[in-house]
Amino acid sequence: MDVYYIDGDFVSADRATIPVNDLAVLRGFGVFDFLRTYGGRPFHLRDHLQRLQHSAEQIGLNCPWSVEELEGIVEQTLQRNRHEESNIRIVVTGGPSEDFITPGTTPRLIVMVSSLIVMPAQWYSSGIKIITAPIERLMPGAKSIDYIPAIVALRRAAEQNAVEAVYLDGSDRVLEGTTCNIFLFGDGKFITPDRGVLSGITRKVVLGLVQSRFPLERRDVSLAELLAAKEVFLCSSNKEVVPVVKVDEKVIGDGTPGPNTGKVRSLFDEYTRAWATGSTPQL
Ligand SMILES: Cc1ncc(COP(=O)(O)O)c(C=O)c1O
Structure with a gap:
């Protein structure tokens, strides 16, 4: 017990x-x-x-x-x-x-x-489907215990065979998932929304790993840009770095986890392996 x-x-x-x-x-x-x-x-x-x-x-x-x-x-x-x-x-x-x-x-x-609850291995090998949901958290910088919108959105996601729901504001600006942050890759760079989202600790680690190796932009992302991205991934404490291959009914890239997301996953795994052995790797 x-x-x-x-x-x-x-x-x-x-x-x-x-x-x-x-x-x-x-x-x-x-x-x-x-x-x-x-x-x-x-x-x-x-x-x-x-x-x-x-x-x-x-x-x-x-x-x-x-x-x-x-x-x-x-x-x-x-x-x-x-x-x-x-x-x-x-x-x-x-x-x-x-x-x-x-x-x-x-x-x-x-x-x-x-x-520890371990997520299905298939999410990482094949990528996941997510849906979009018109939801804005009241105080996005605070991790309040009120997850009613998340629970509602996740039920909708499950009904559509999706694993996560990503929030959109009233102007179709992409925010974050119910319990994760989002990154996309396109035009040779990673992009992640920076406004109106929780400062994810996994996101912080990912930013640290990505910024010295790839061009990186922290800025607003539109739904159109998300749908046109070559690669998309989510990151969080419980999911780590998980590739997204479908947003609503739109296939992302060629429908398989992309190479740049794979690179971020390897860097993150390397970082957590080092953490597990007692070191605190530099970001
Ligand atoms: C709304 C929201 N955004 C982002 C995250 C990701 O944060 P972290 O990487 O610290 O788990 C979470 C985590 O639960 C969350 O609830």
Whole structure:
């Protein structure tokens, strides 16, 4: 049984509960972050914790734990579990509220460690289909616990045999996936949207790996440009770098994972292998 940290205690997952008057339950008021281990080492933990604090700040949620304290709690939770590789979810909830809407001063901290979920190998060998969805997140820089649009969009994607949904704003500007960032390759360069998206930690690593090796543009991307791209890939903590071969009903490139995406995948694998052995490679 997995062991979670809740509010100062380590408890087995089947006994991990929070009171129903928590604003996370009543109003969806809370933030979280999610990462995985390589070689048992939390990948870019500090970046994820800094983003967690930034998310809390953005929604006006008091987050009294320092990055160092959070690091310690995550490490202790990891040690109480025995997975070869883990997924780690860190949640800060709004905590109890007297009038059921005004945040109080006692947020809750939850750290959930579970066995790593591995994505299907076929996604990487053959590429995936994604759909587009007209959705804009309210505060795109914050990783709030409200994933209602994502859940709705992912259901629509599954109905169309797609793995992910990529958000478009009101002017058909490409933003990001429900739980990932997007890159395209065309005219000899990589391009990734930079505005109105979550600053993905995987995206940060990918940018670091790509920028010294390929021309790279961080800028707005239109739907037309996405559909005309030679290669497309998604990146996230849970999917790593996954090639996209179809967007809605449009085949991307020749319908197979492209060579430049393959190169990024190799660079990313090399980076995570080095991370697993205890080093922190330069980006
Ligand atoms: C909306 C959104 N964009 C991008 C990402 C990718 O972020 P990361 O690479 O840090 O996992 C996520 C991760 O869950 C996300 O929810």
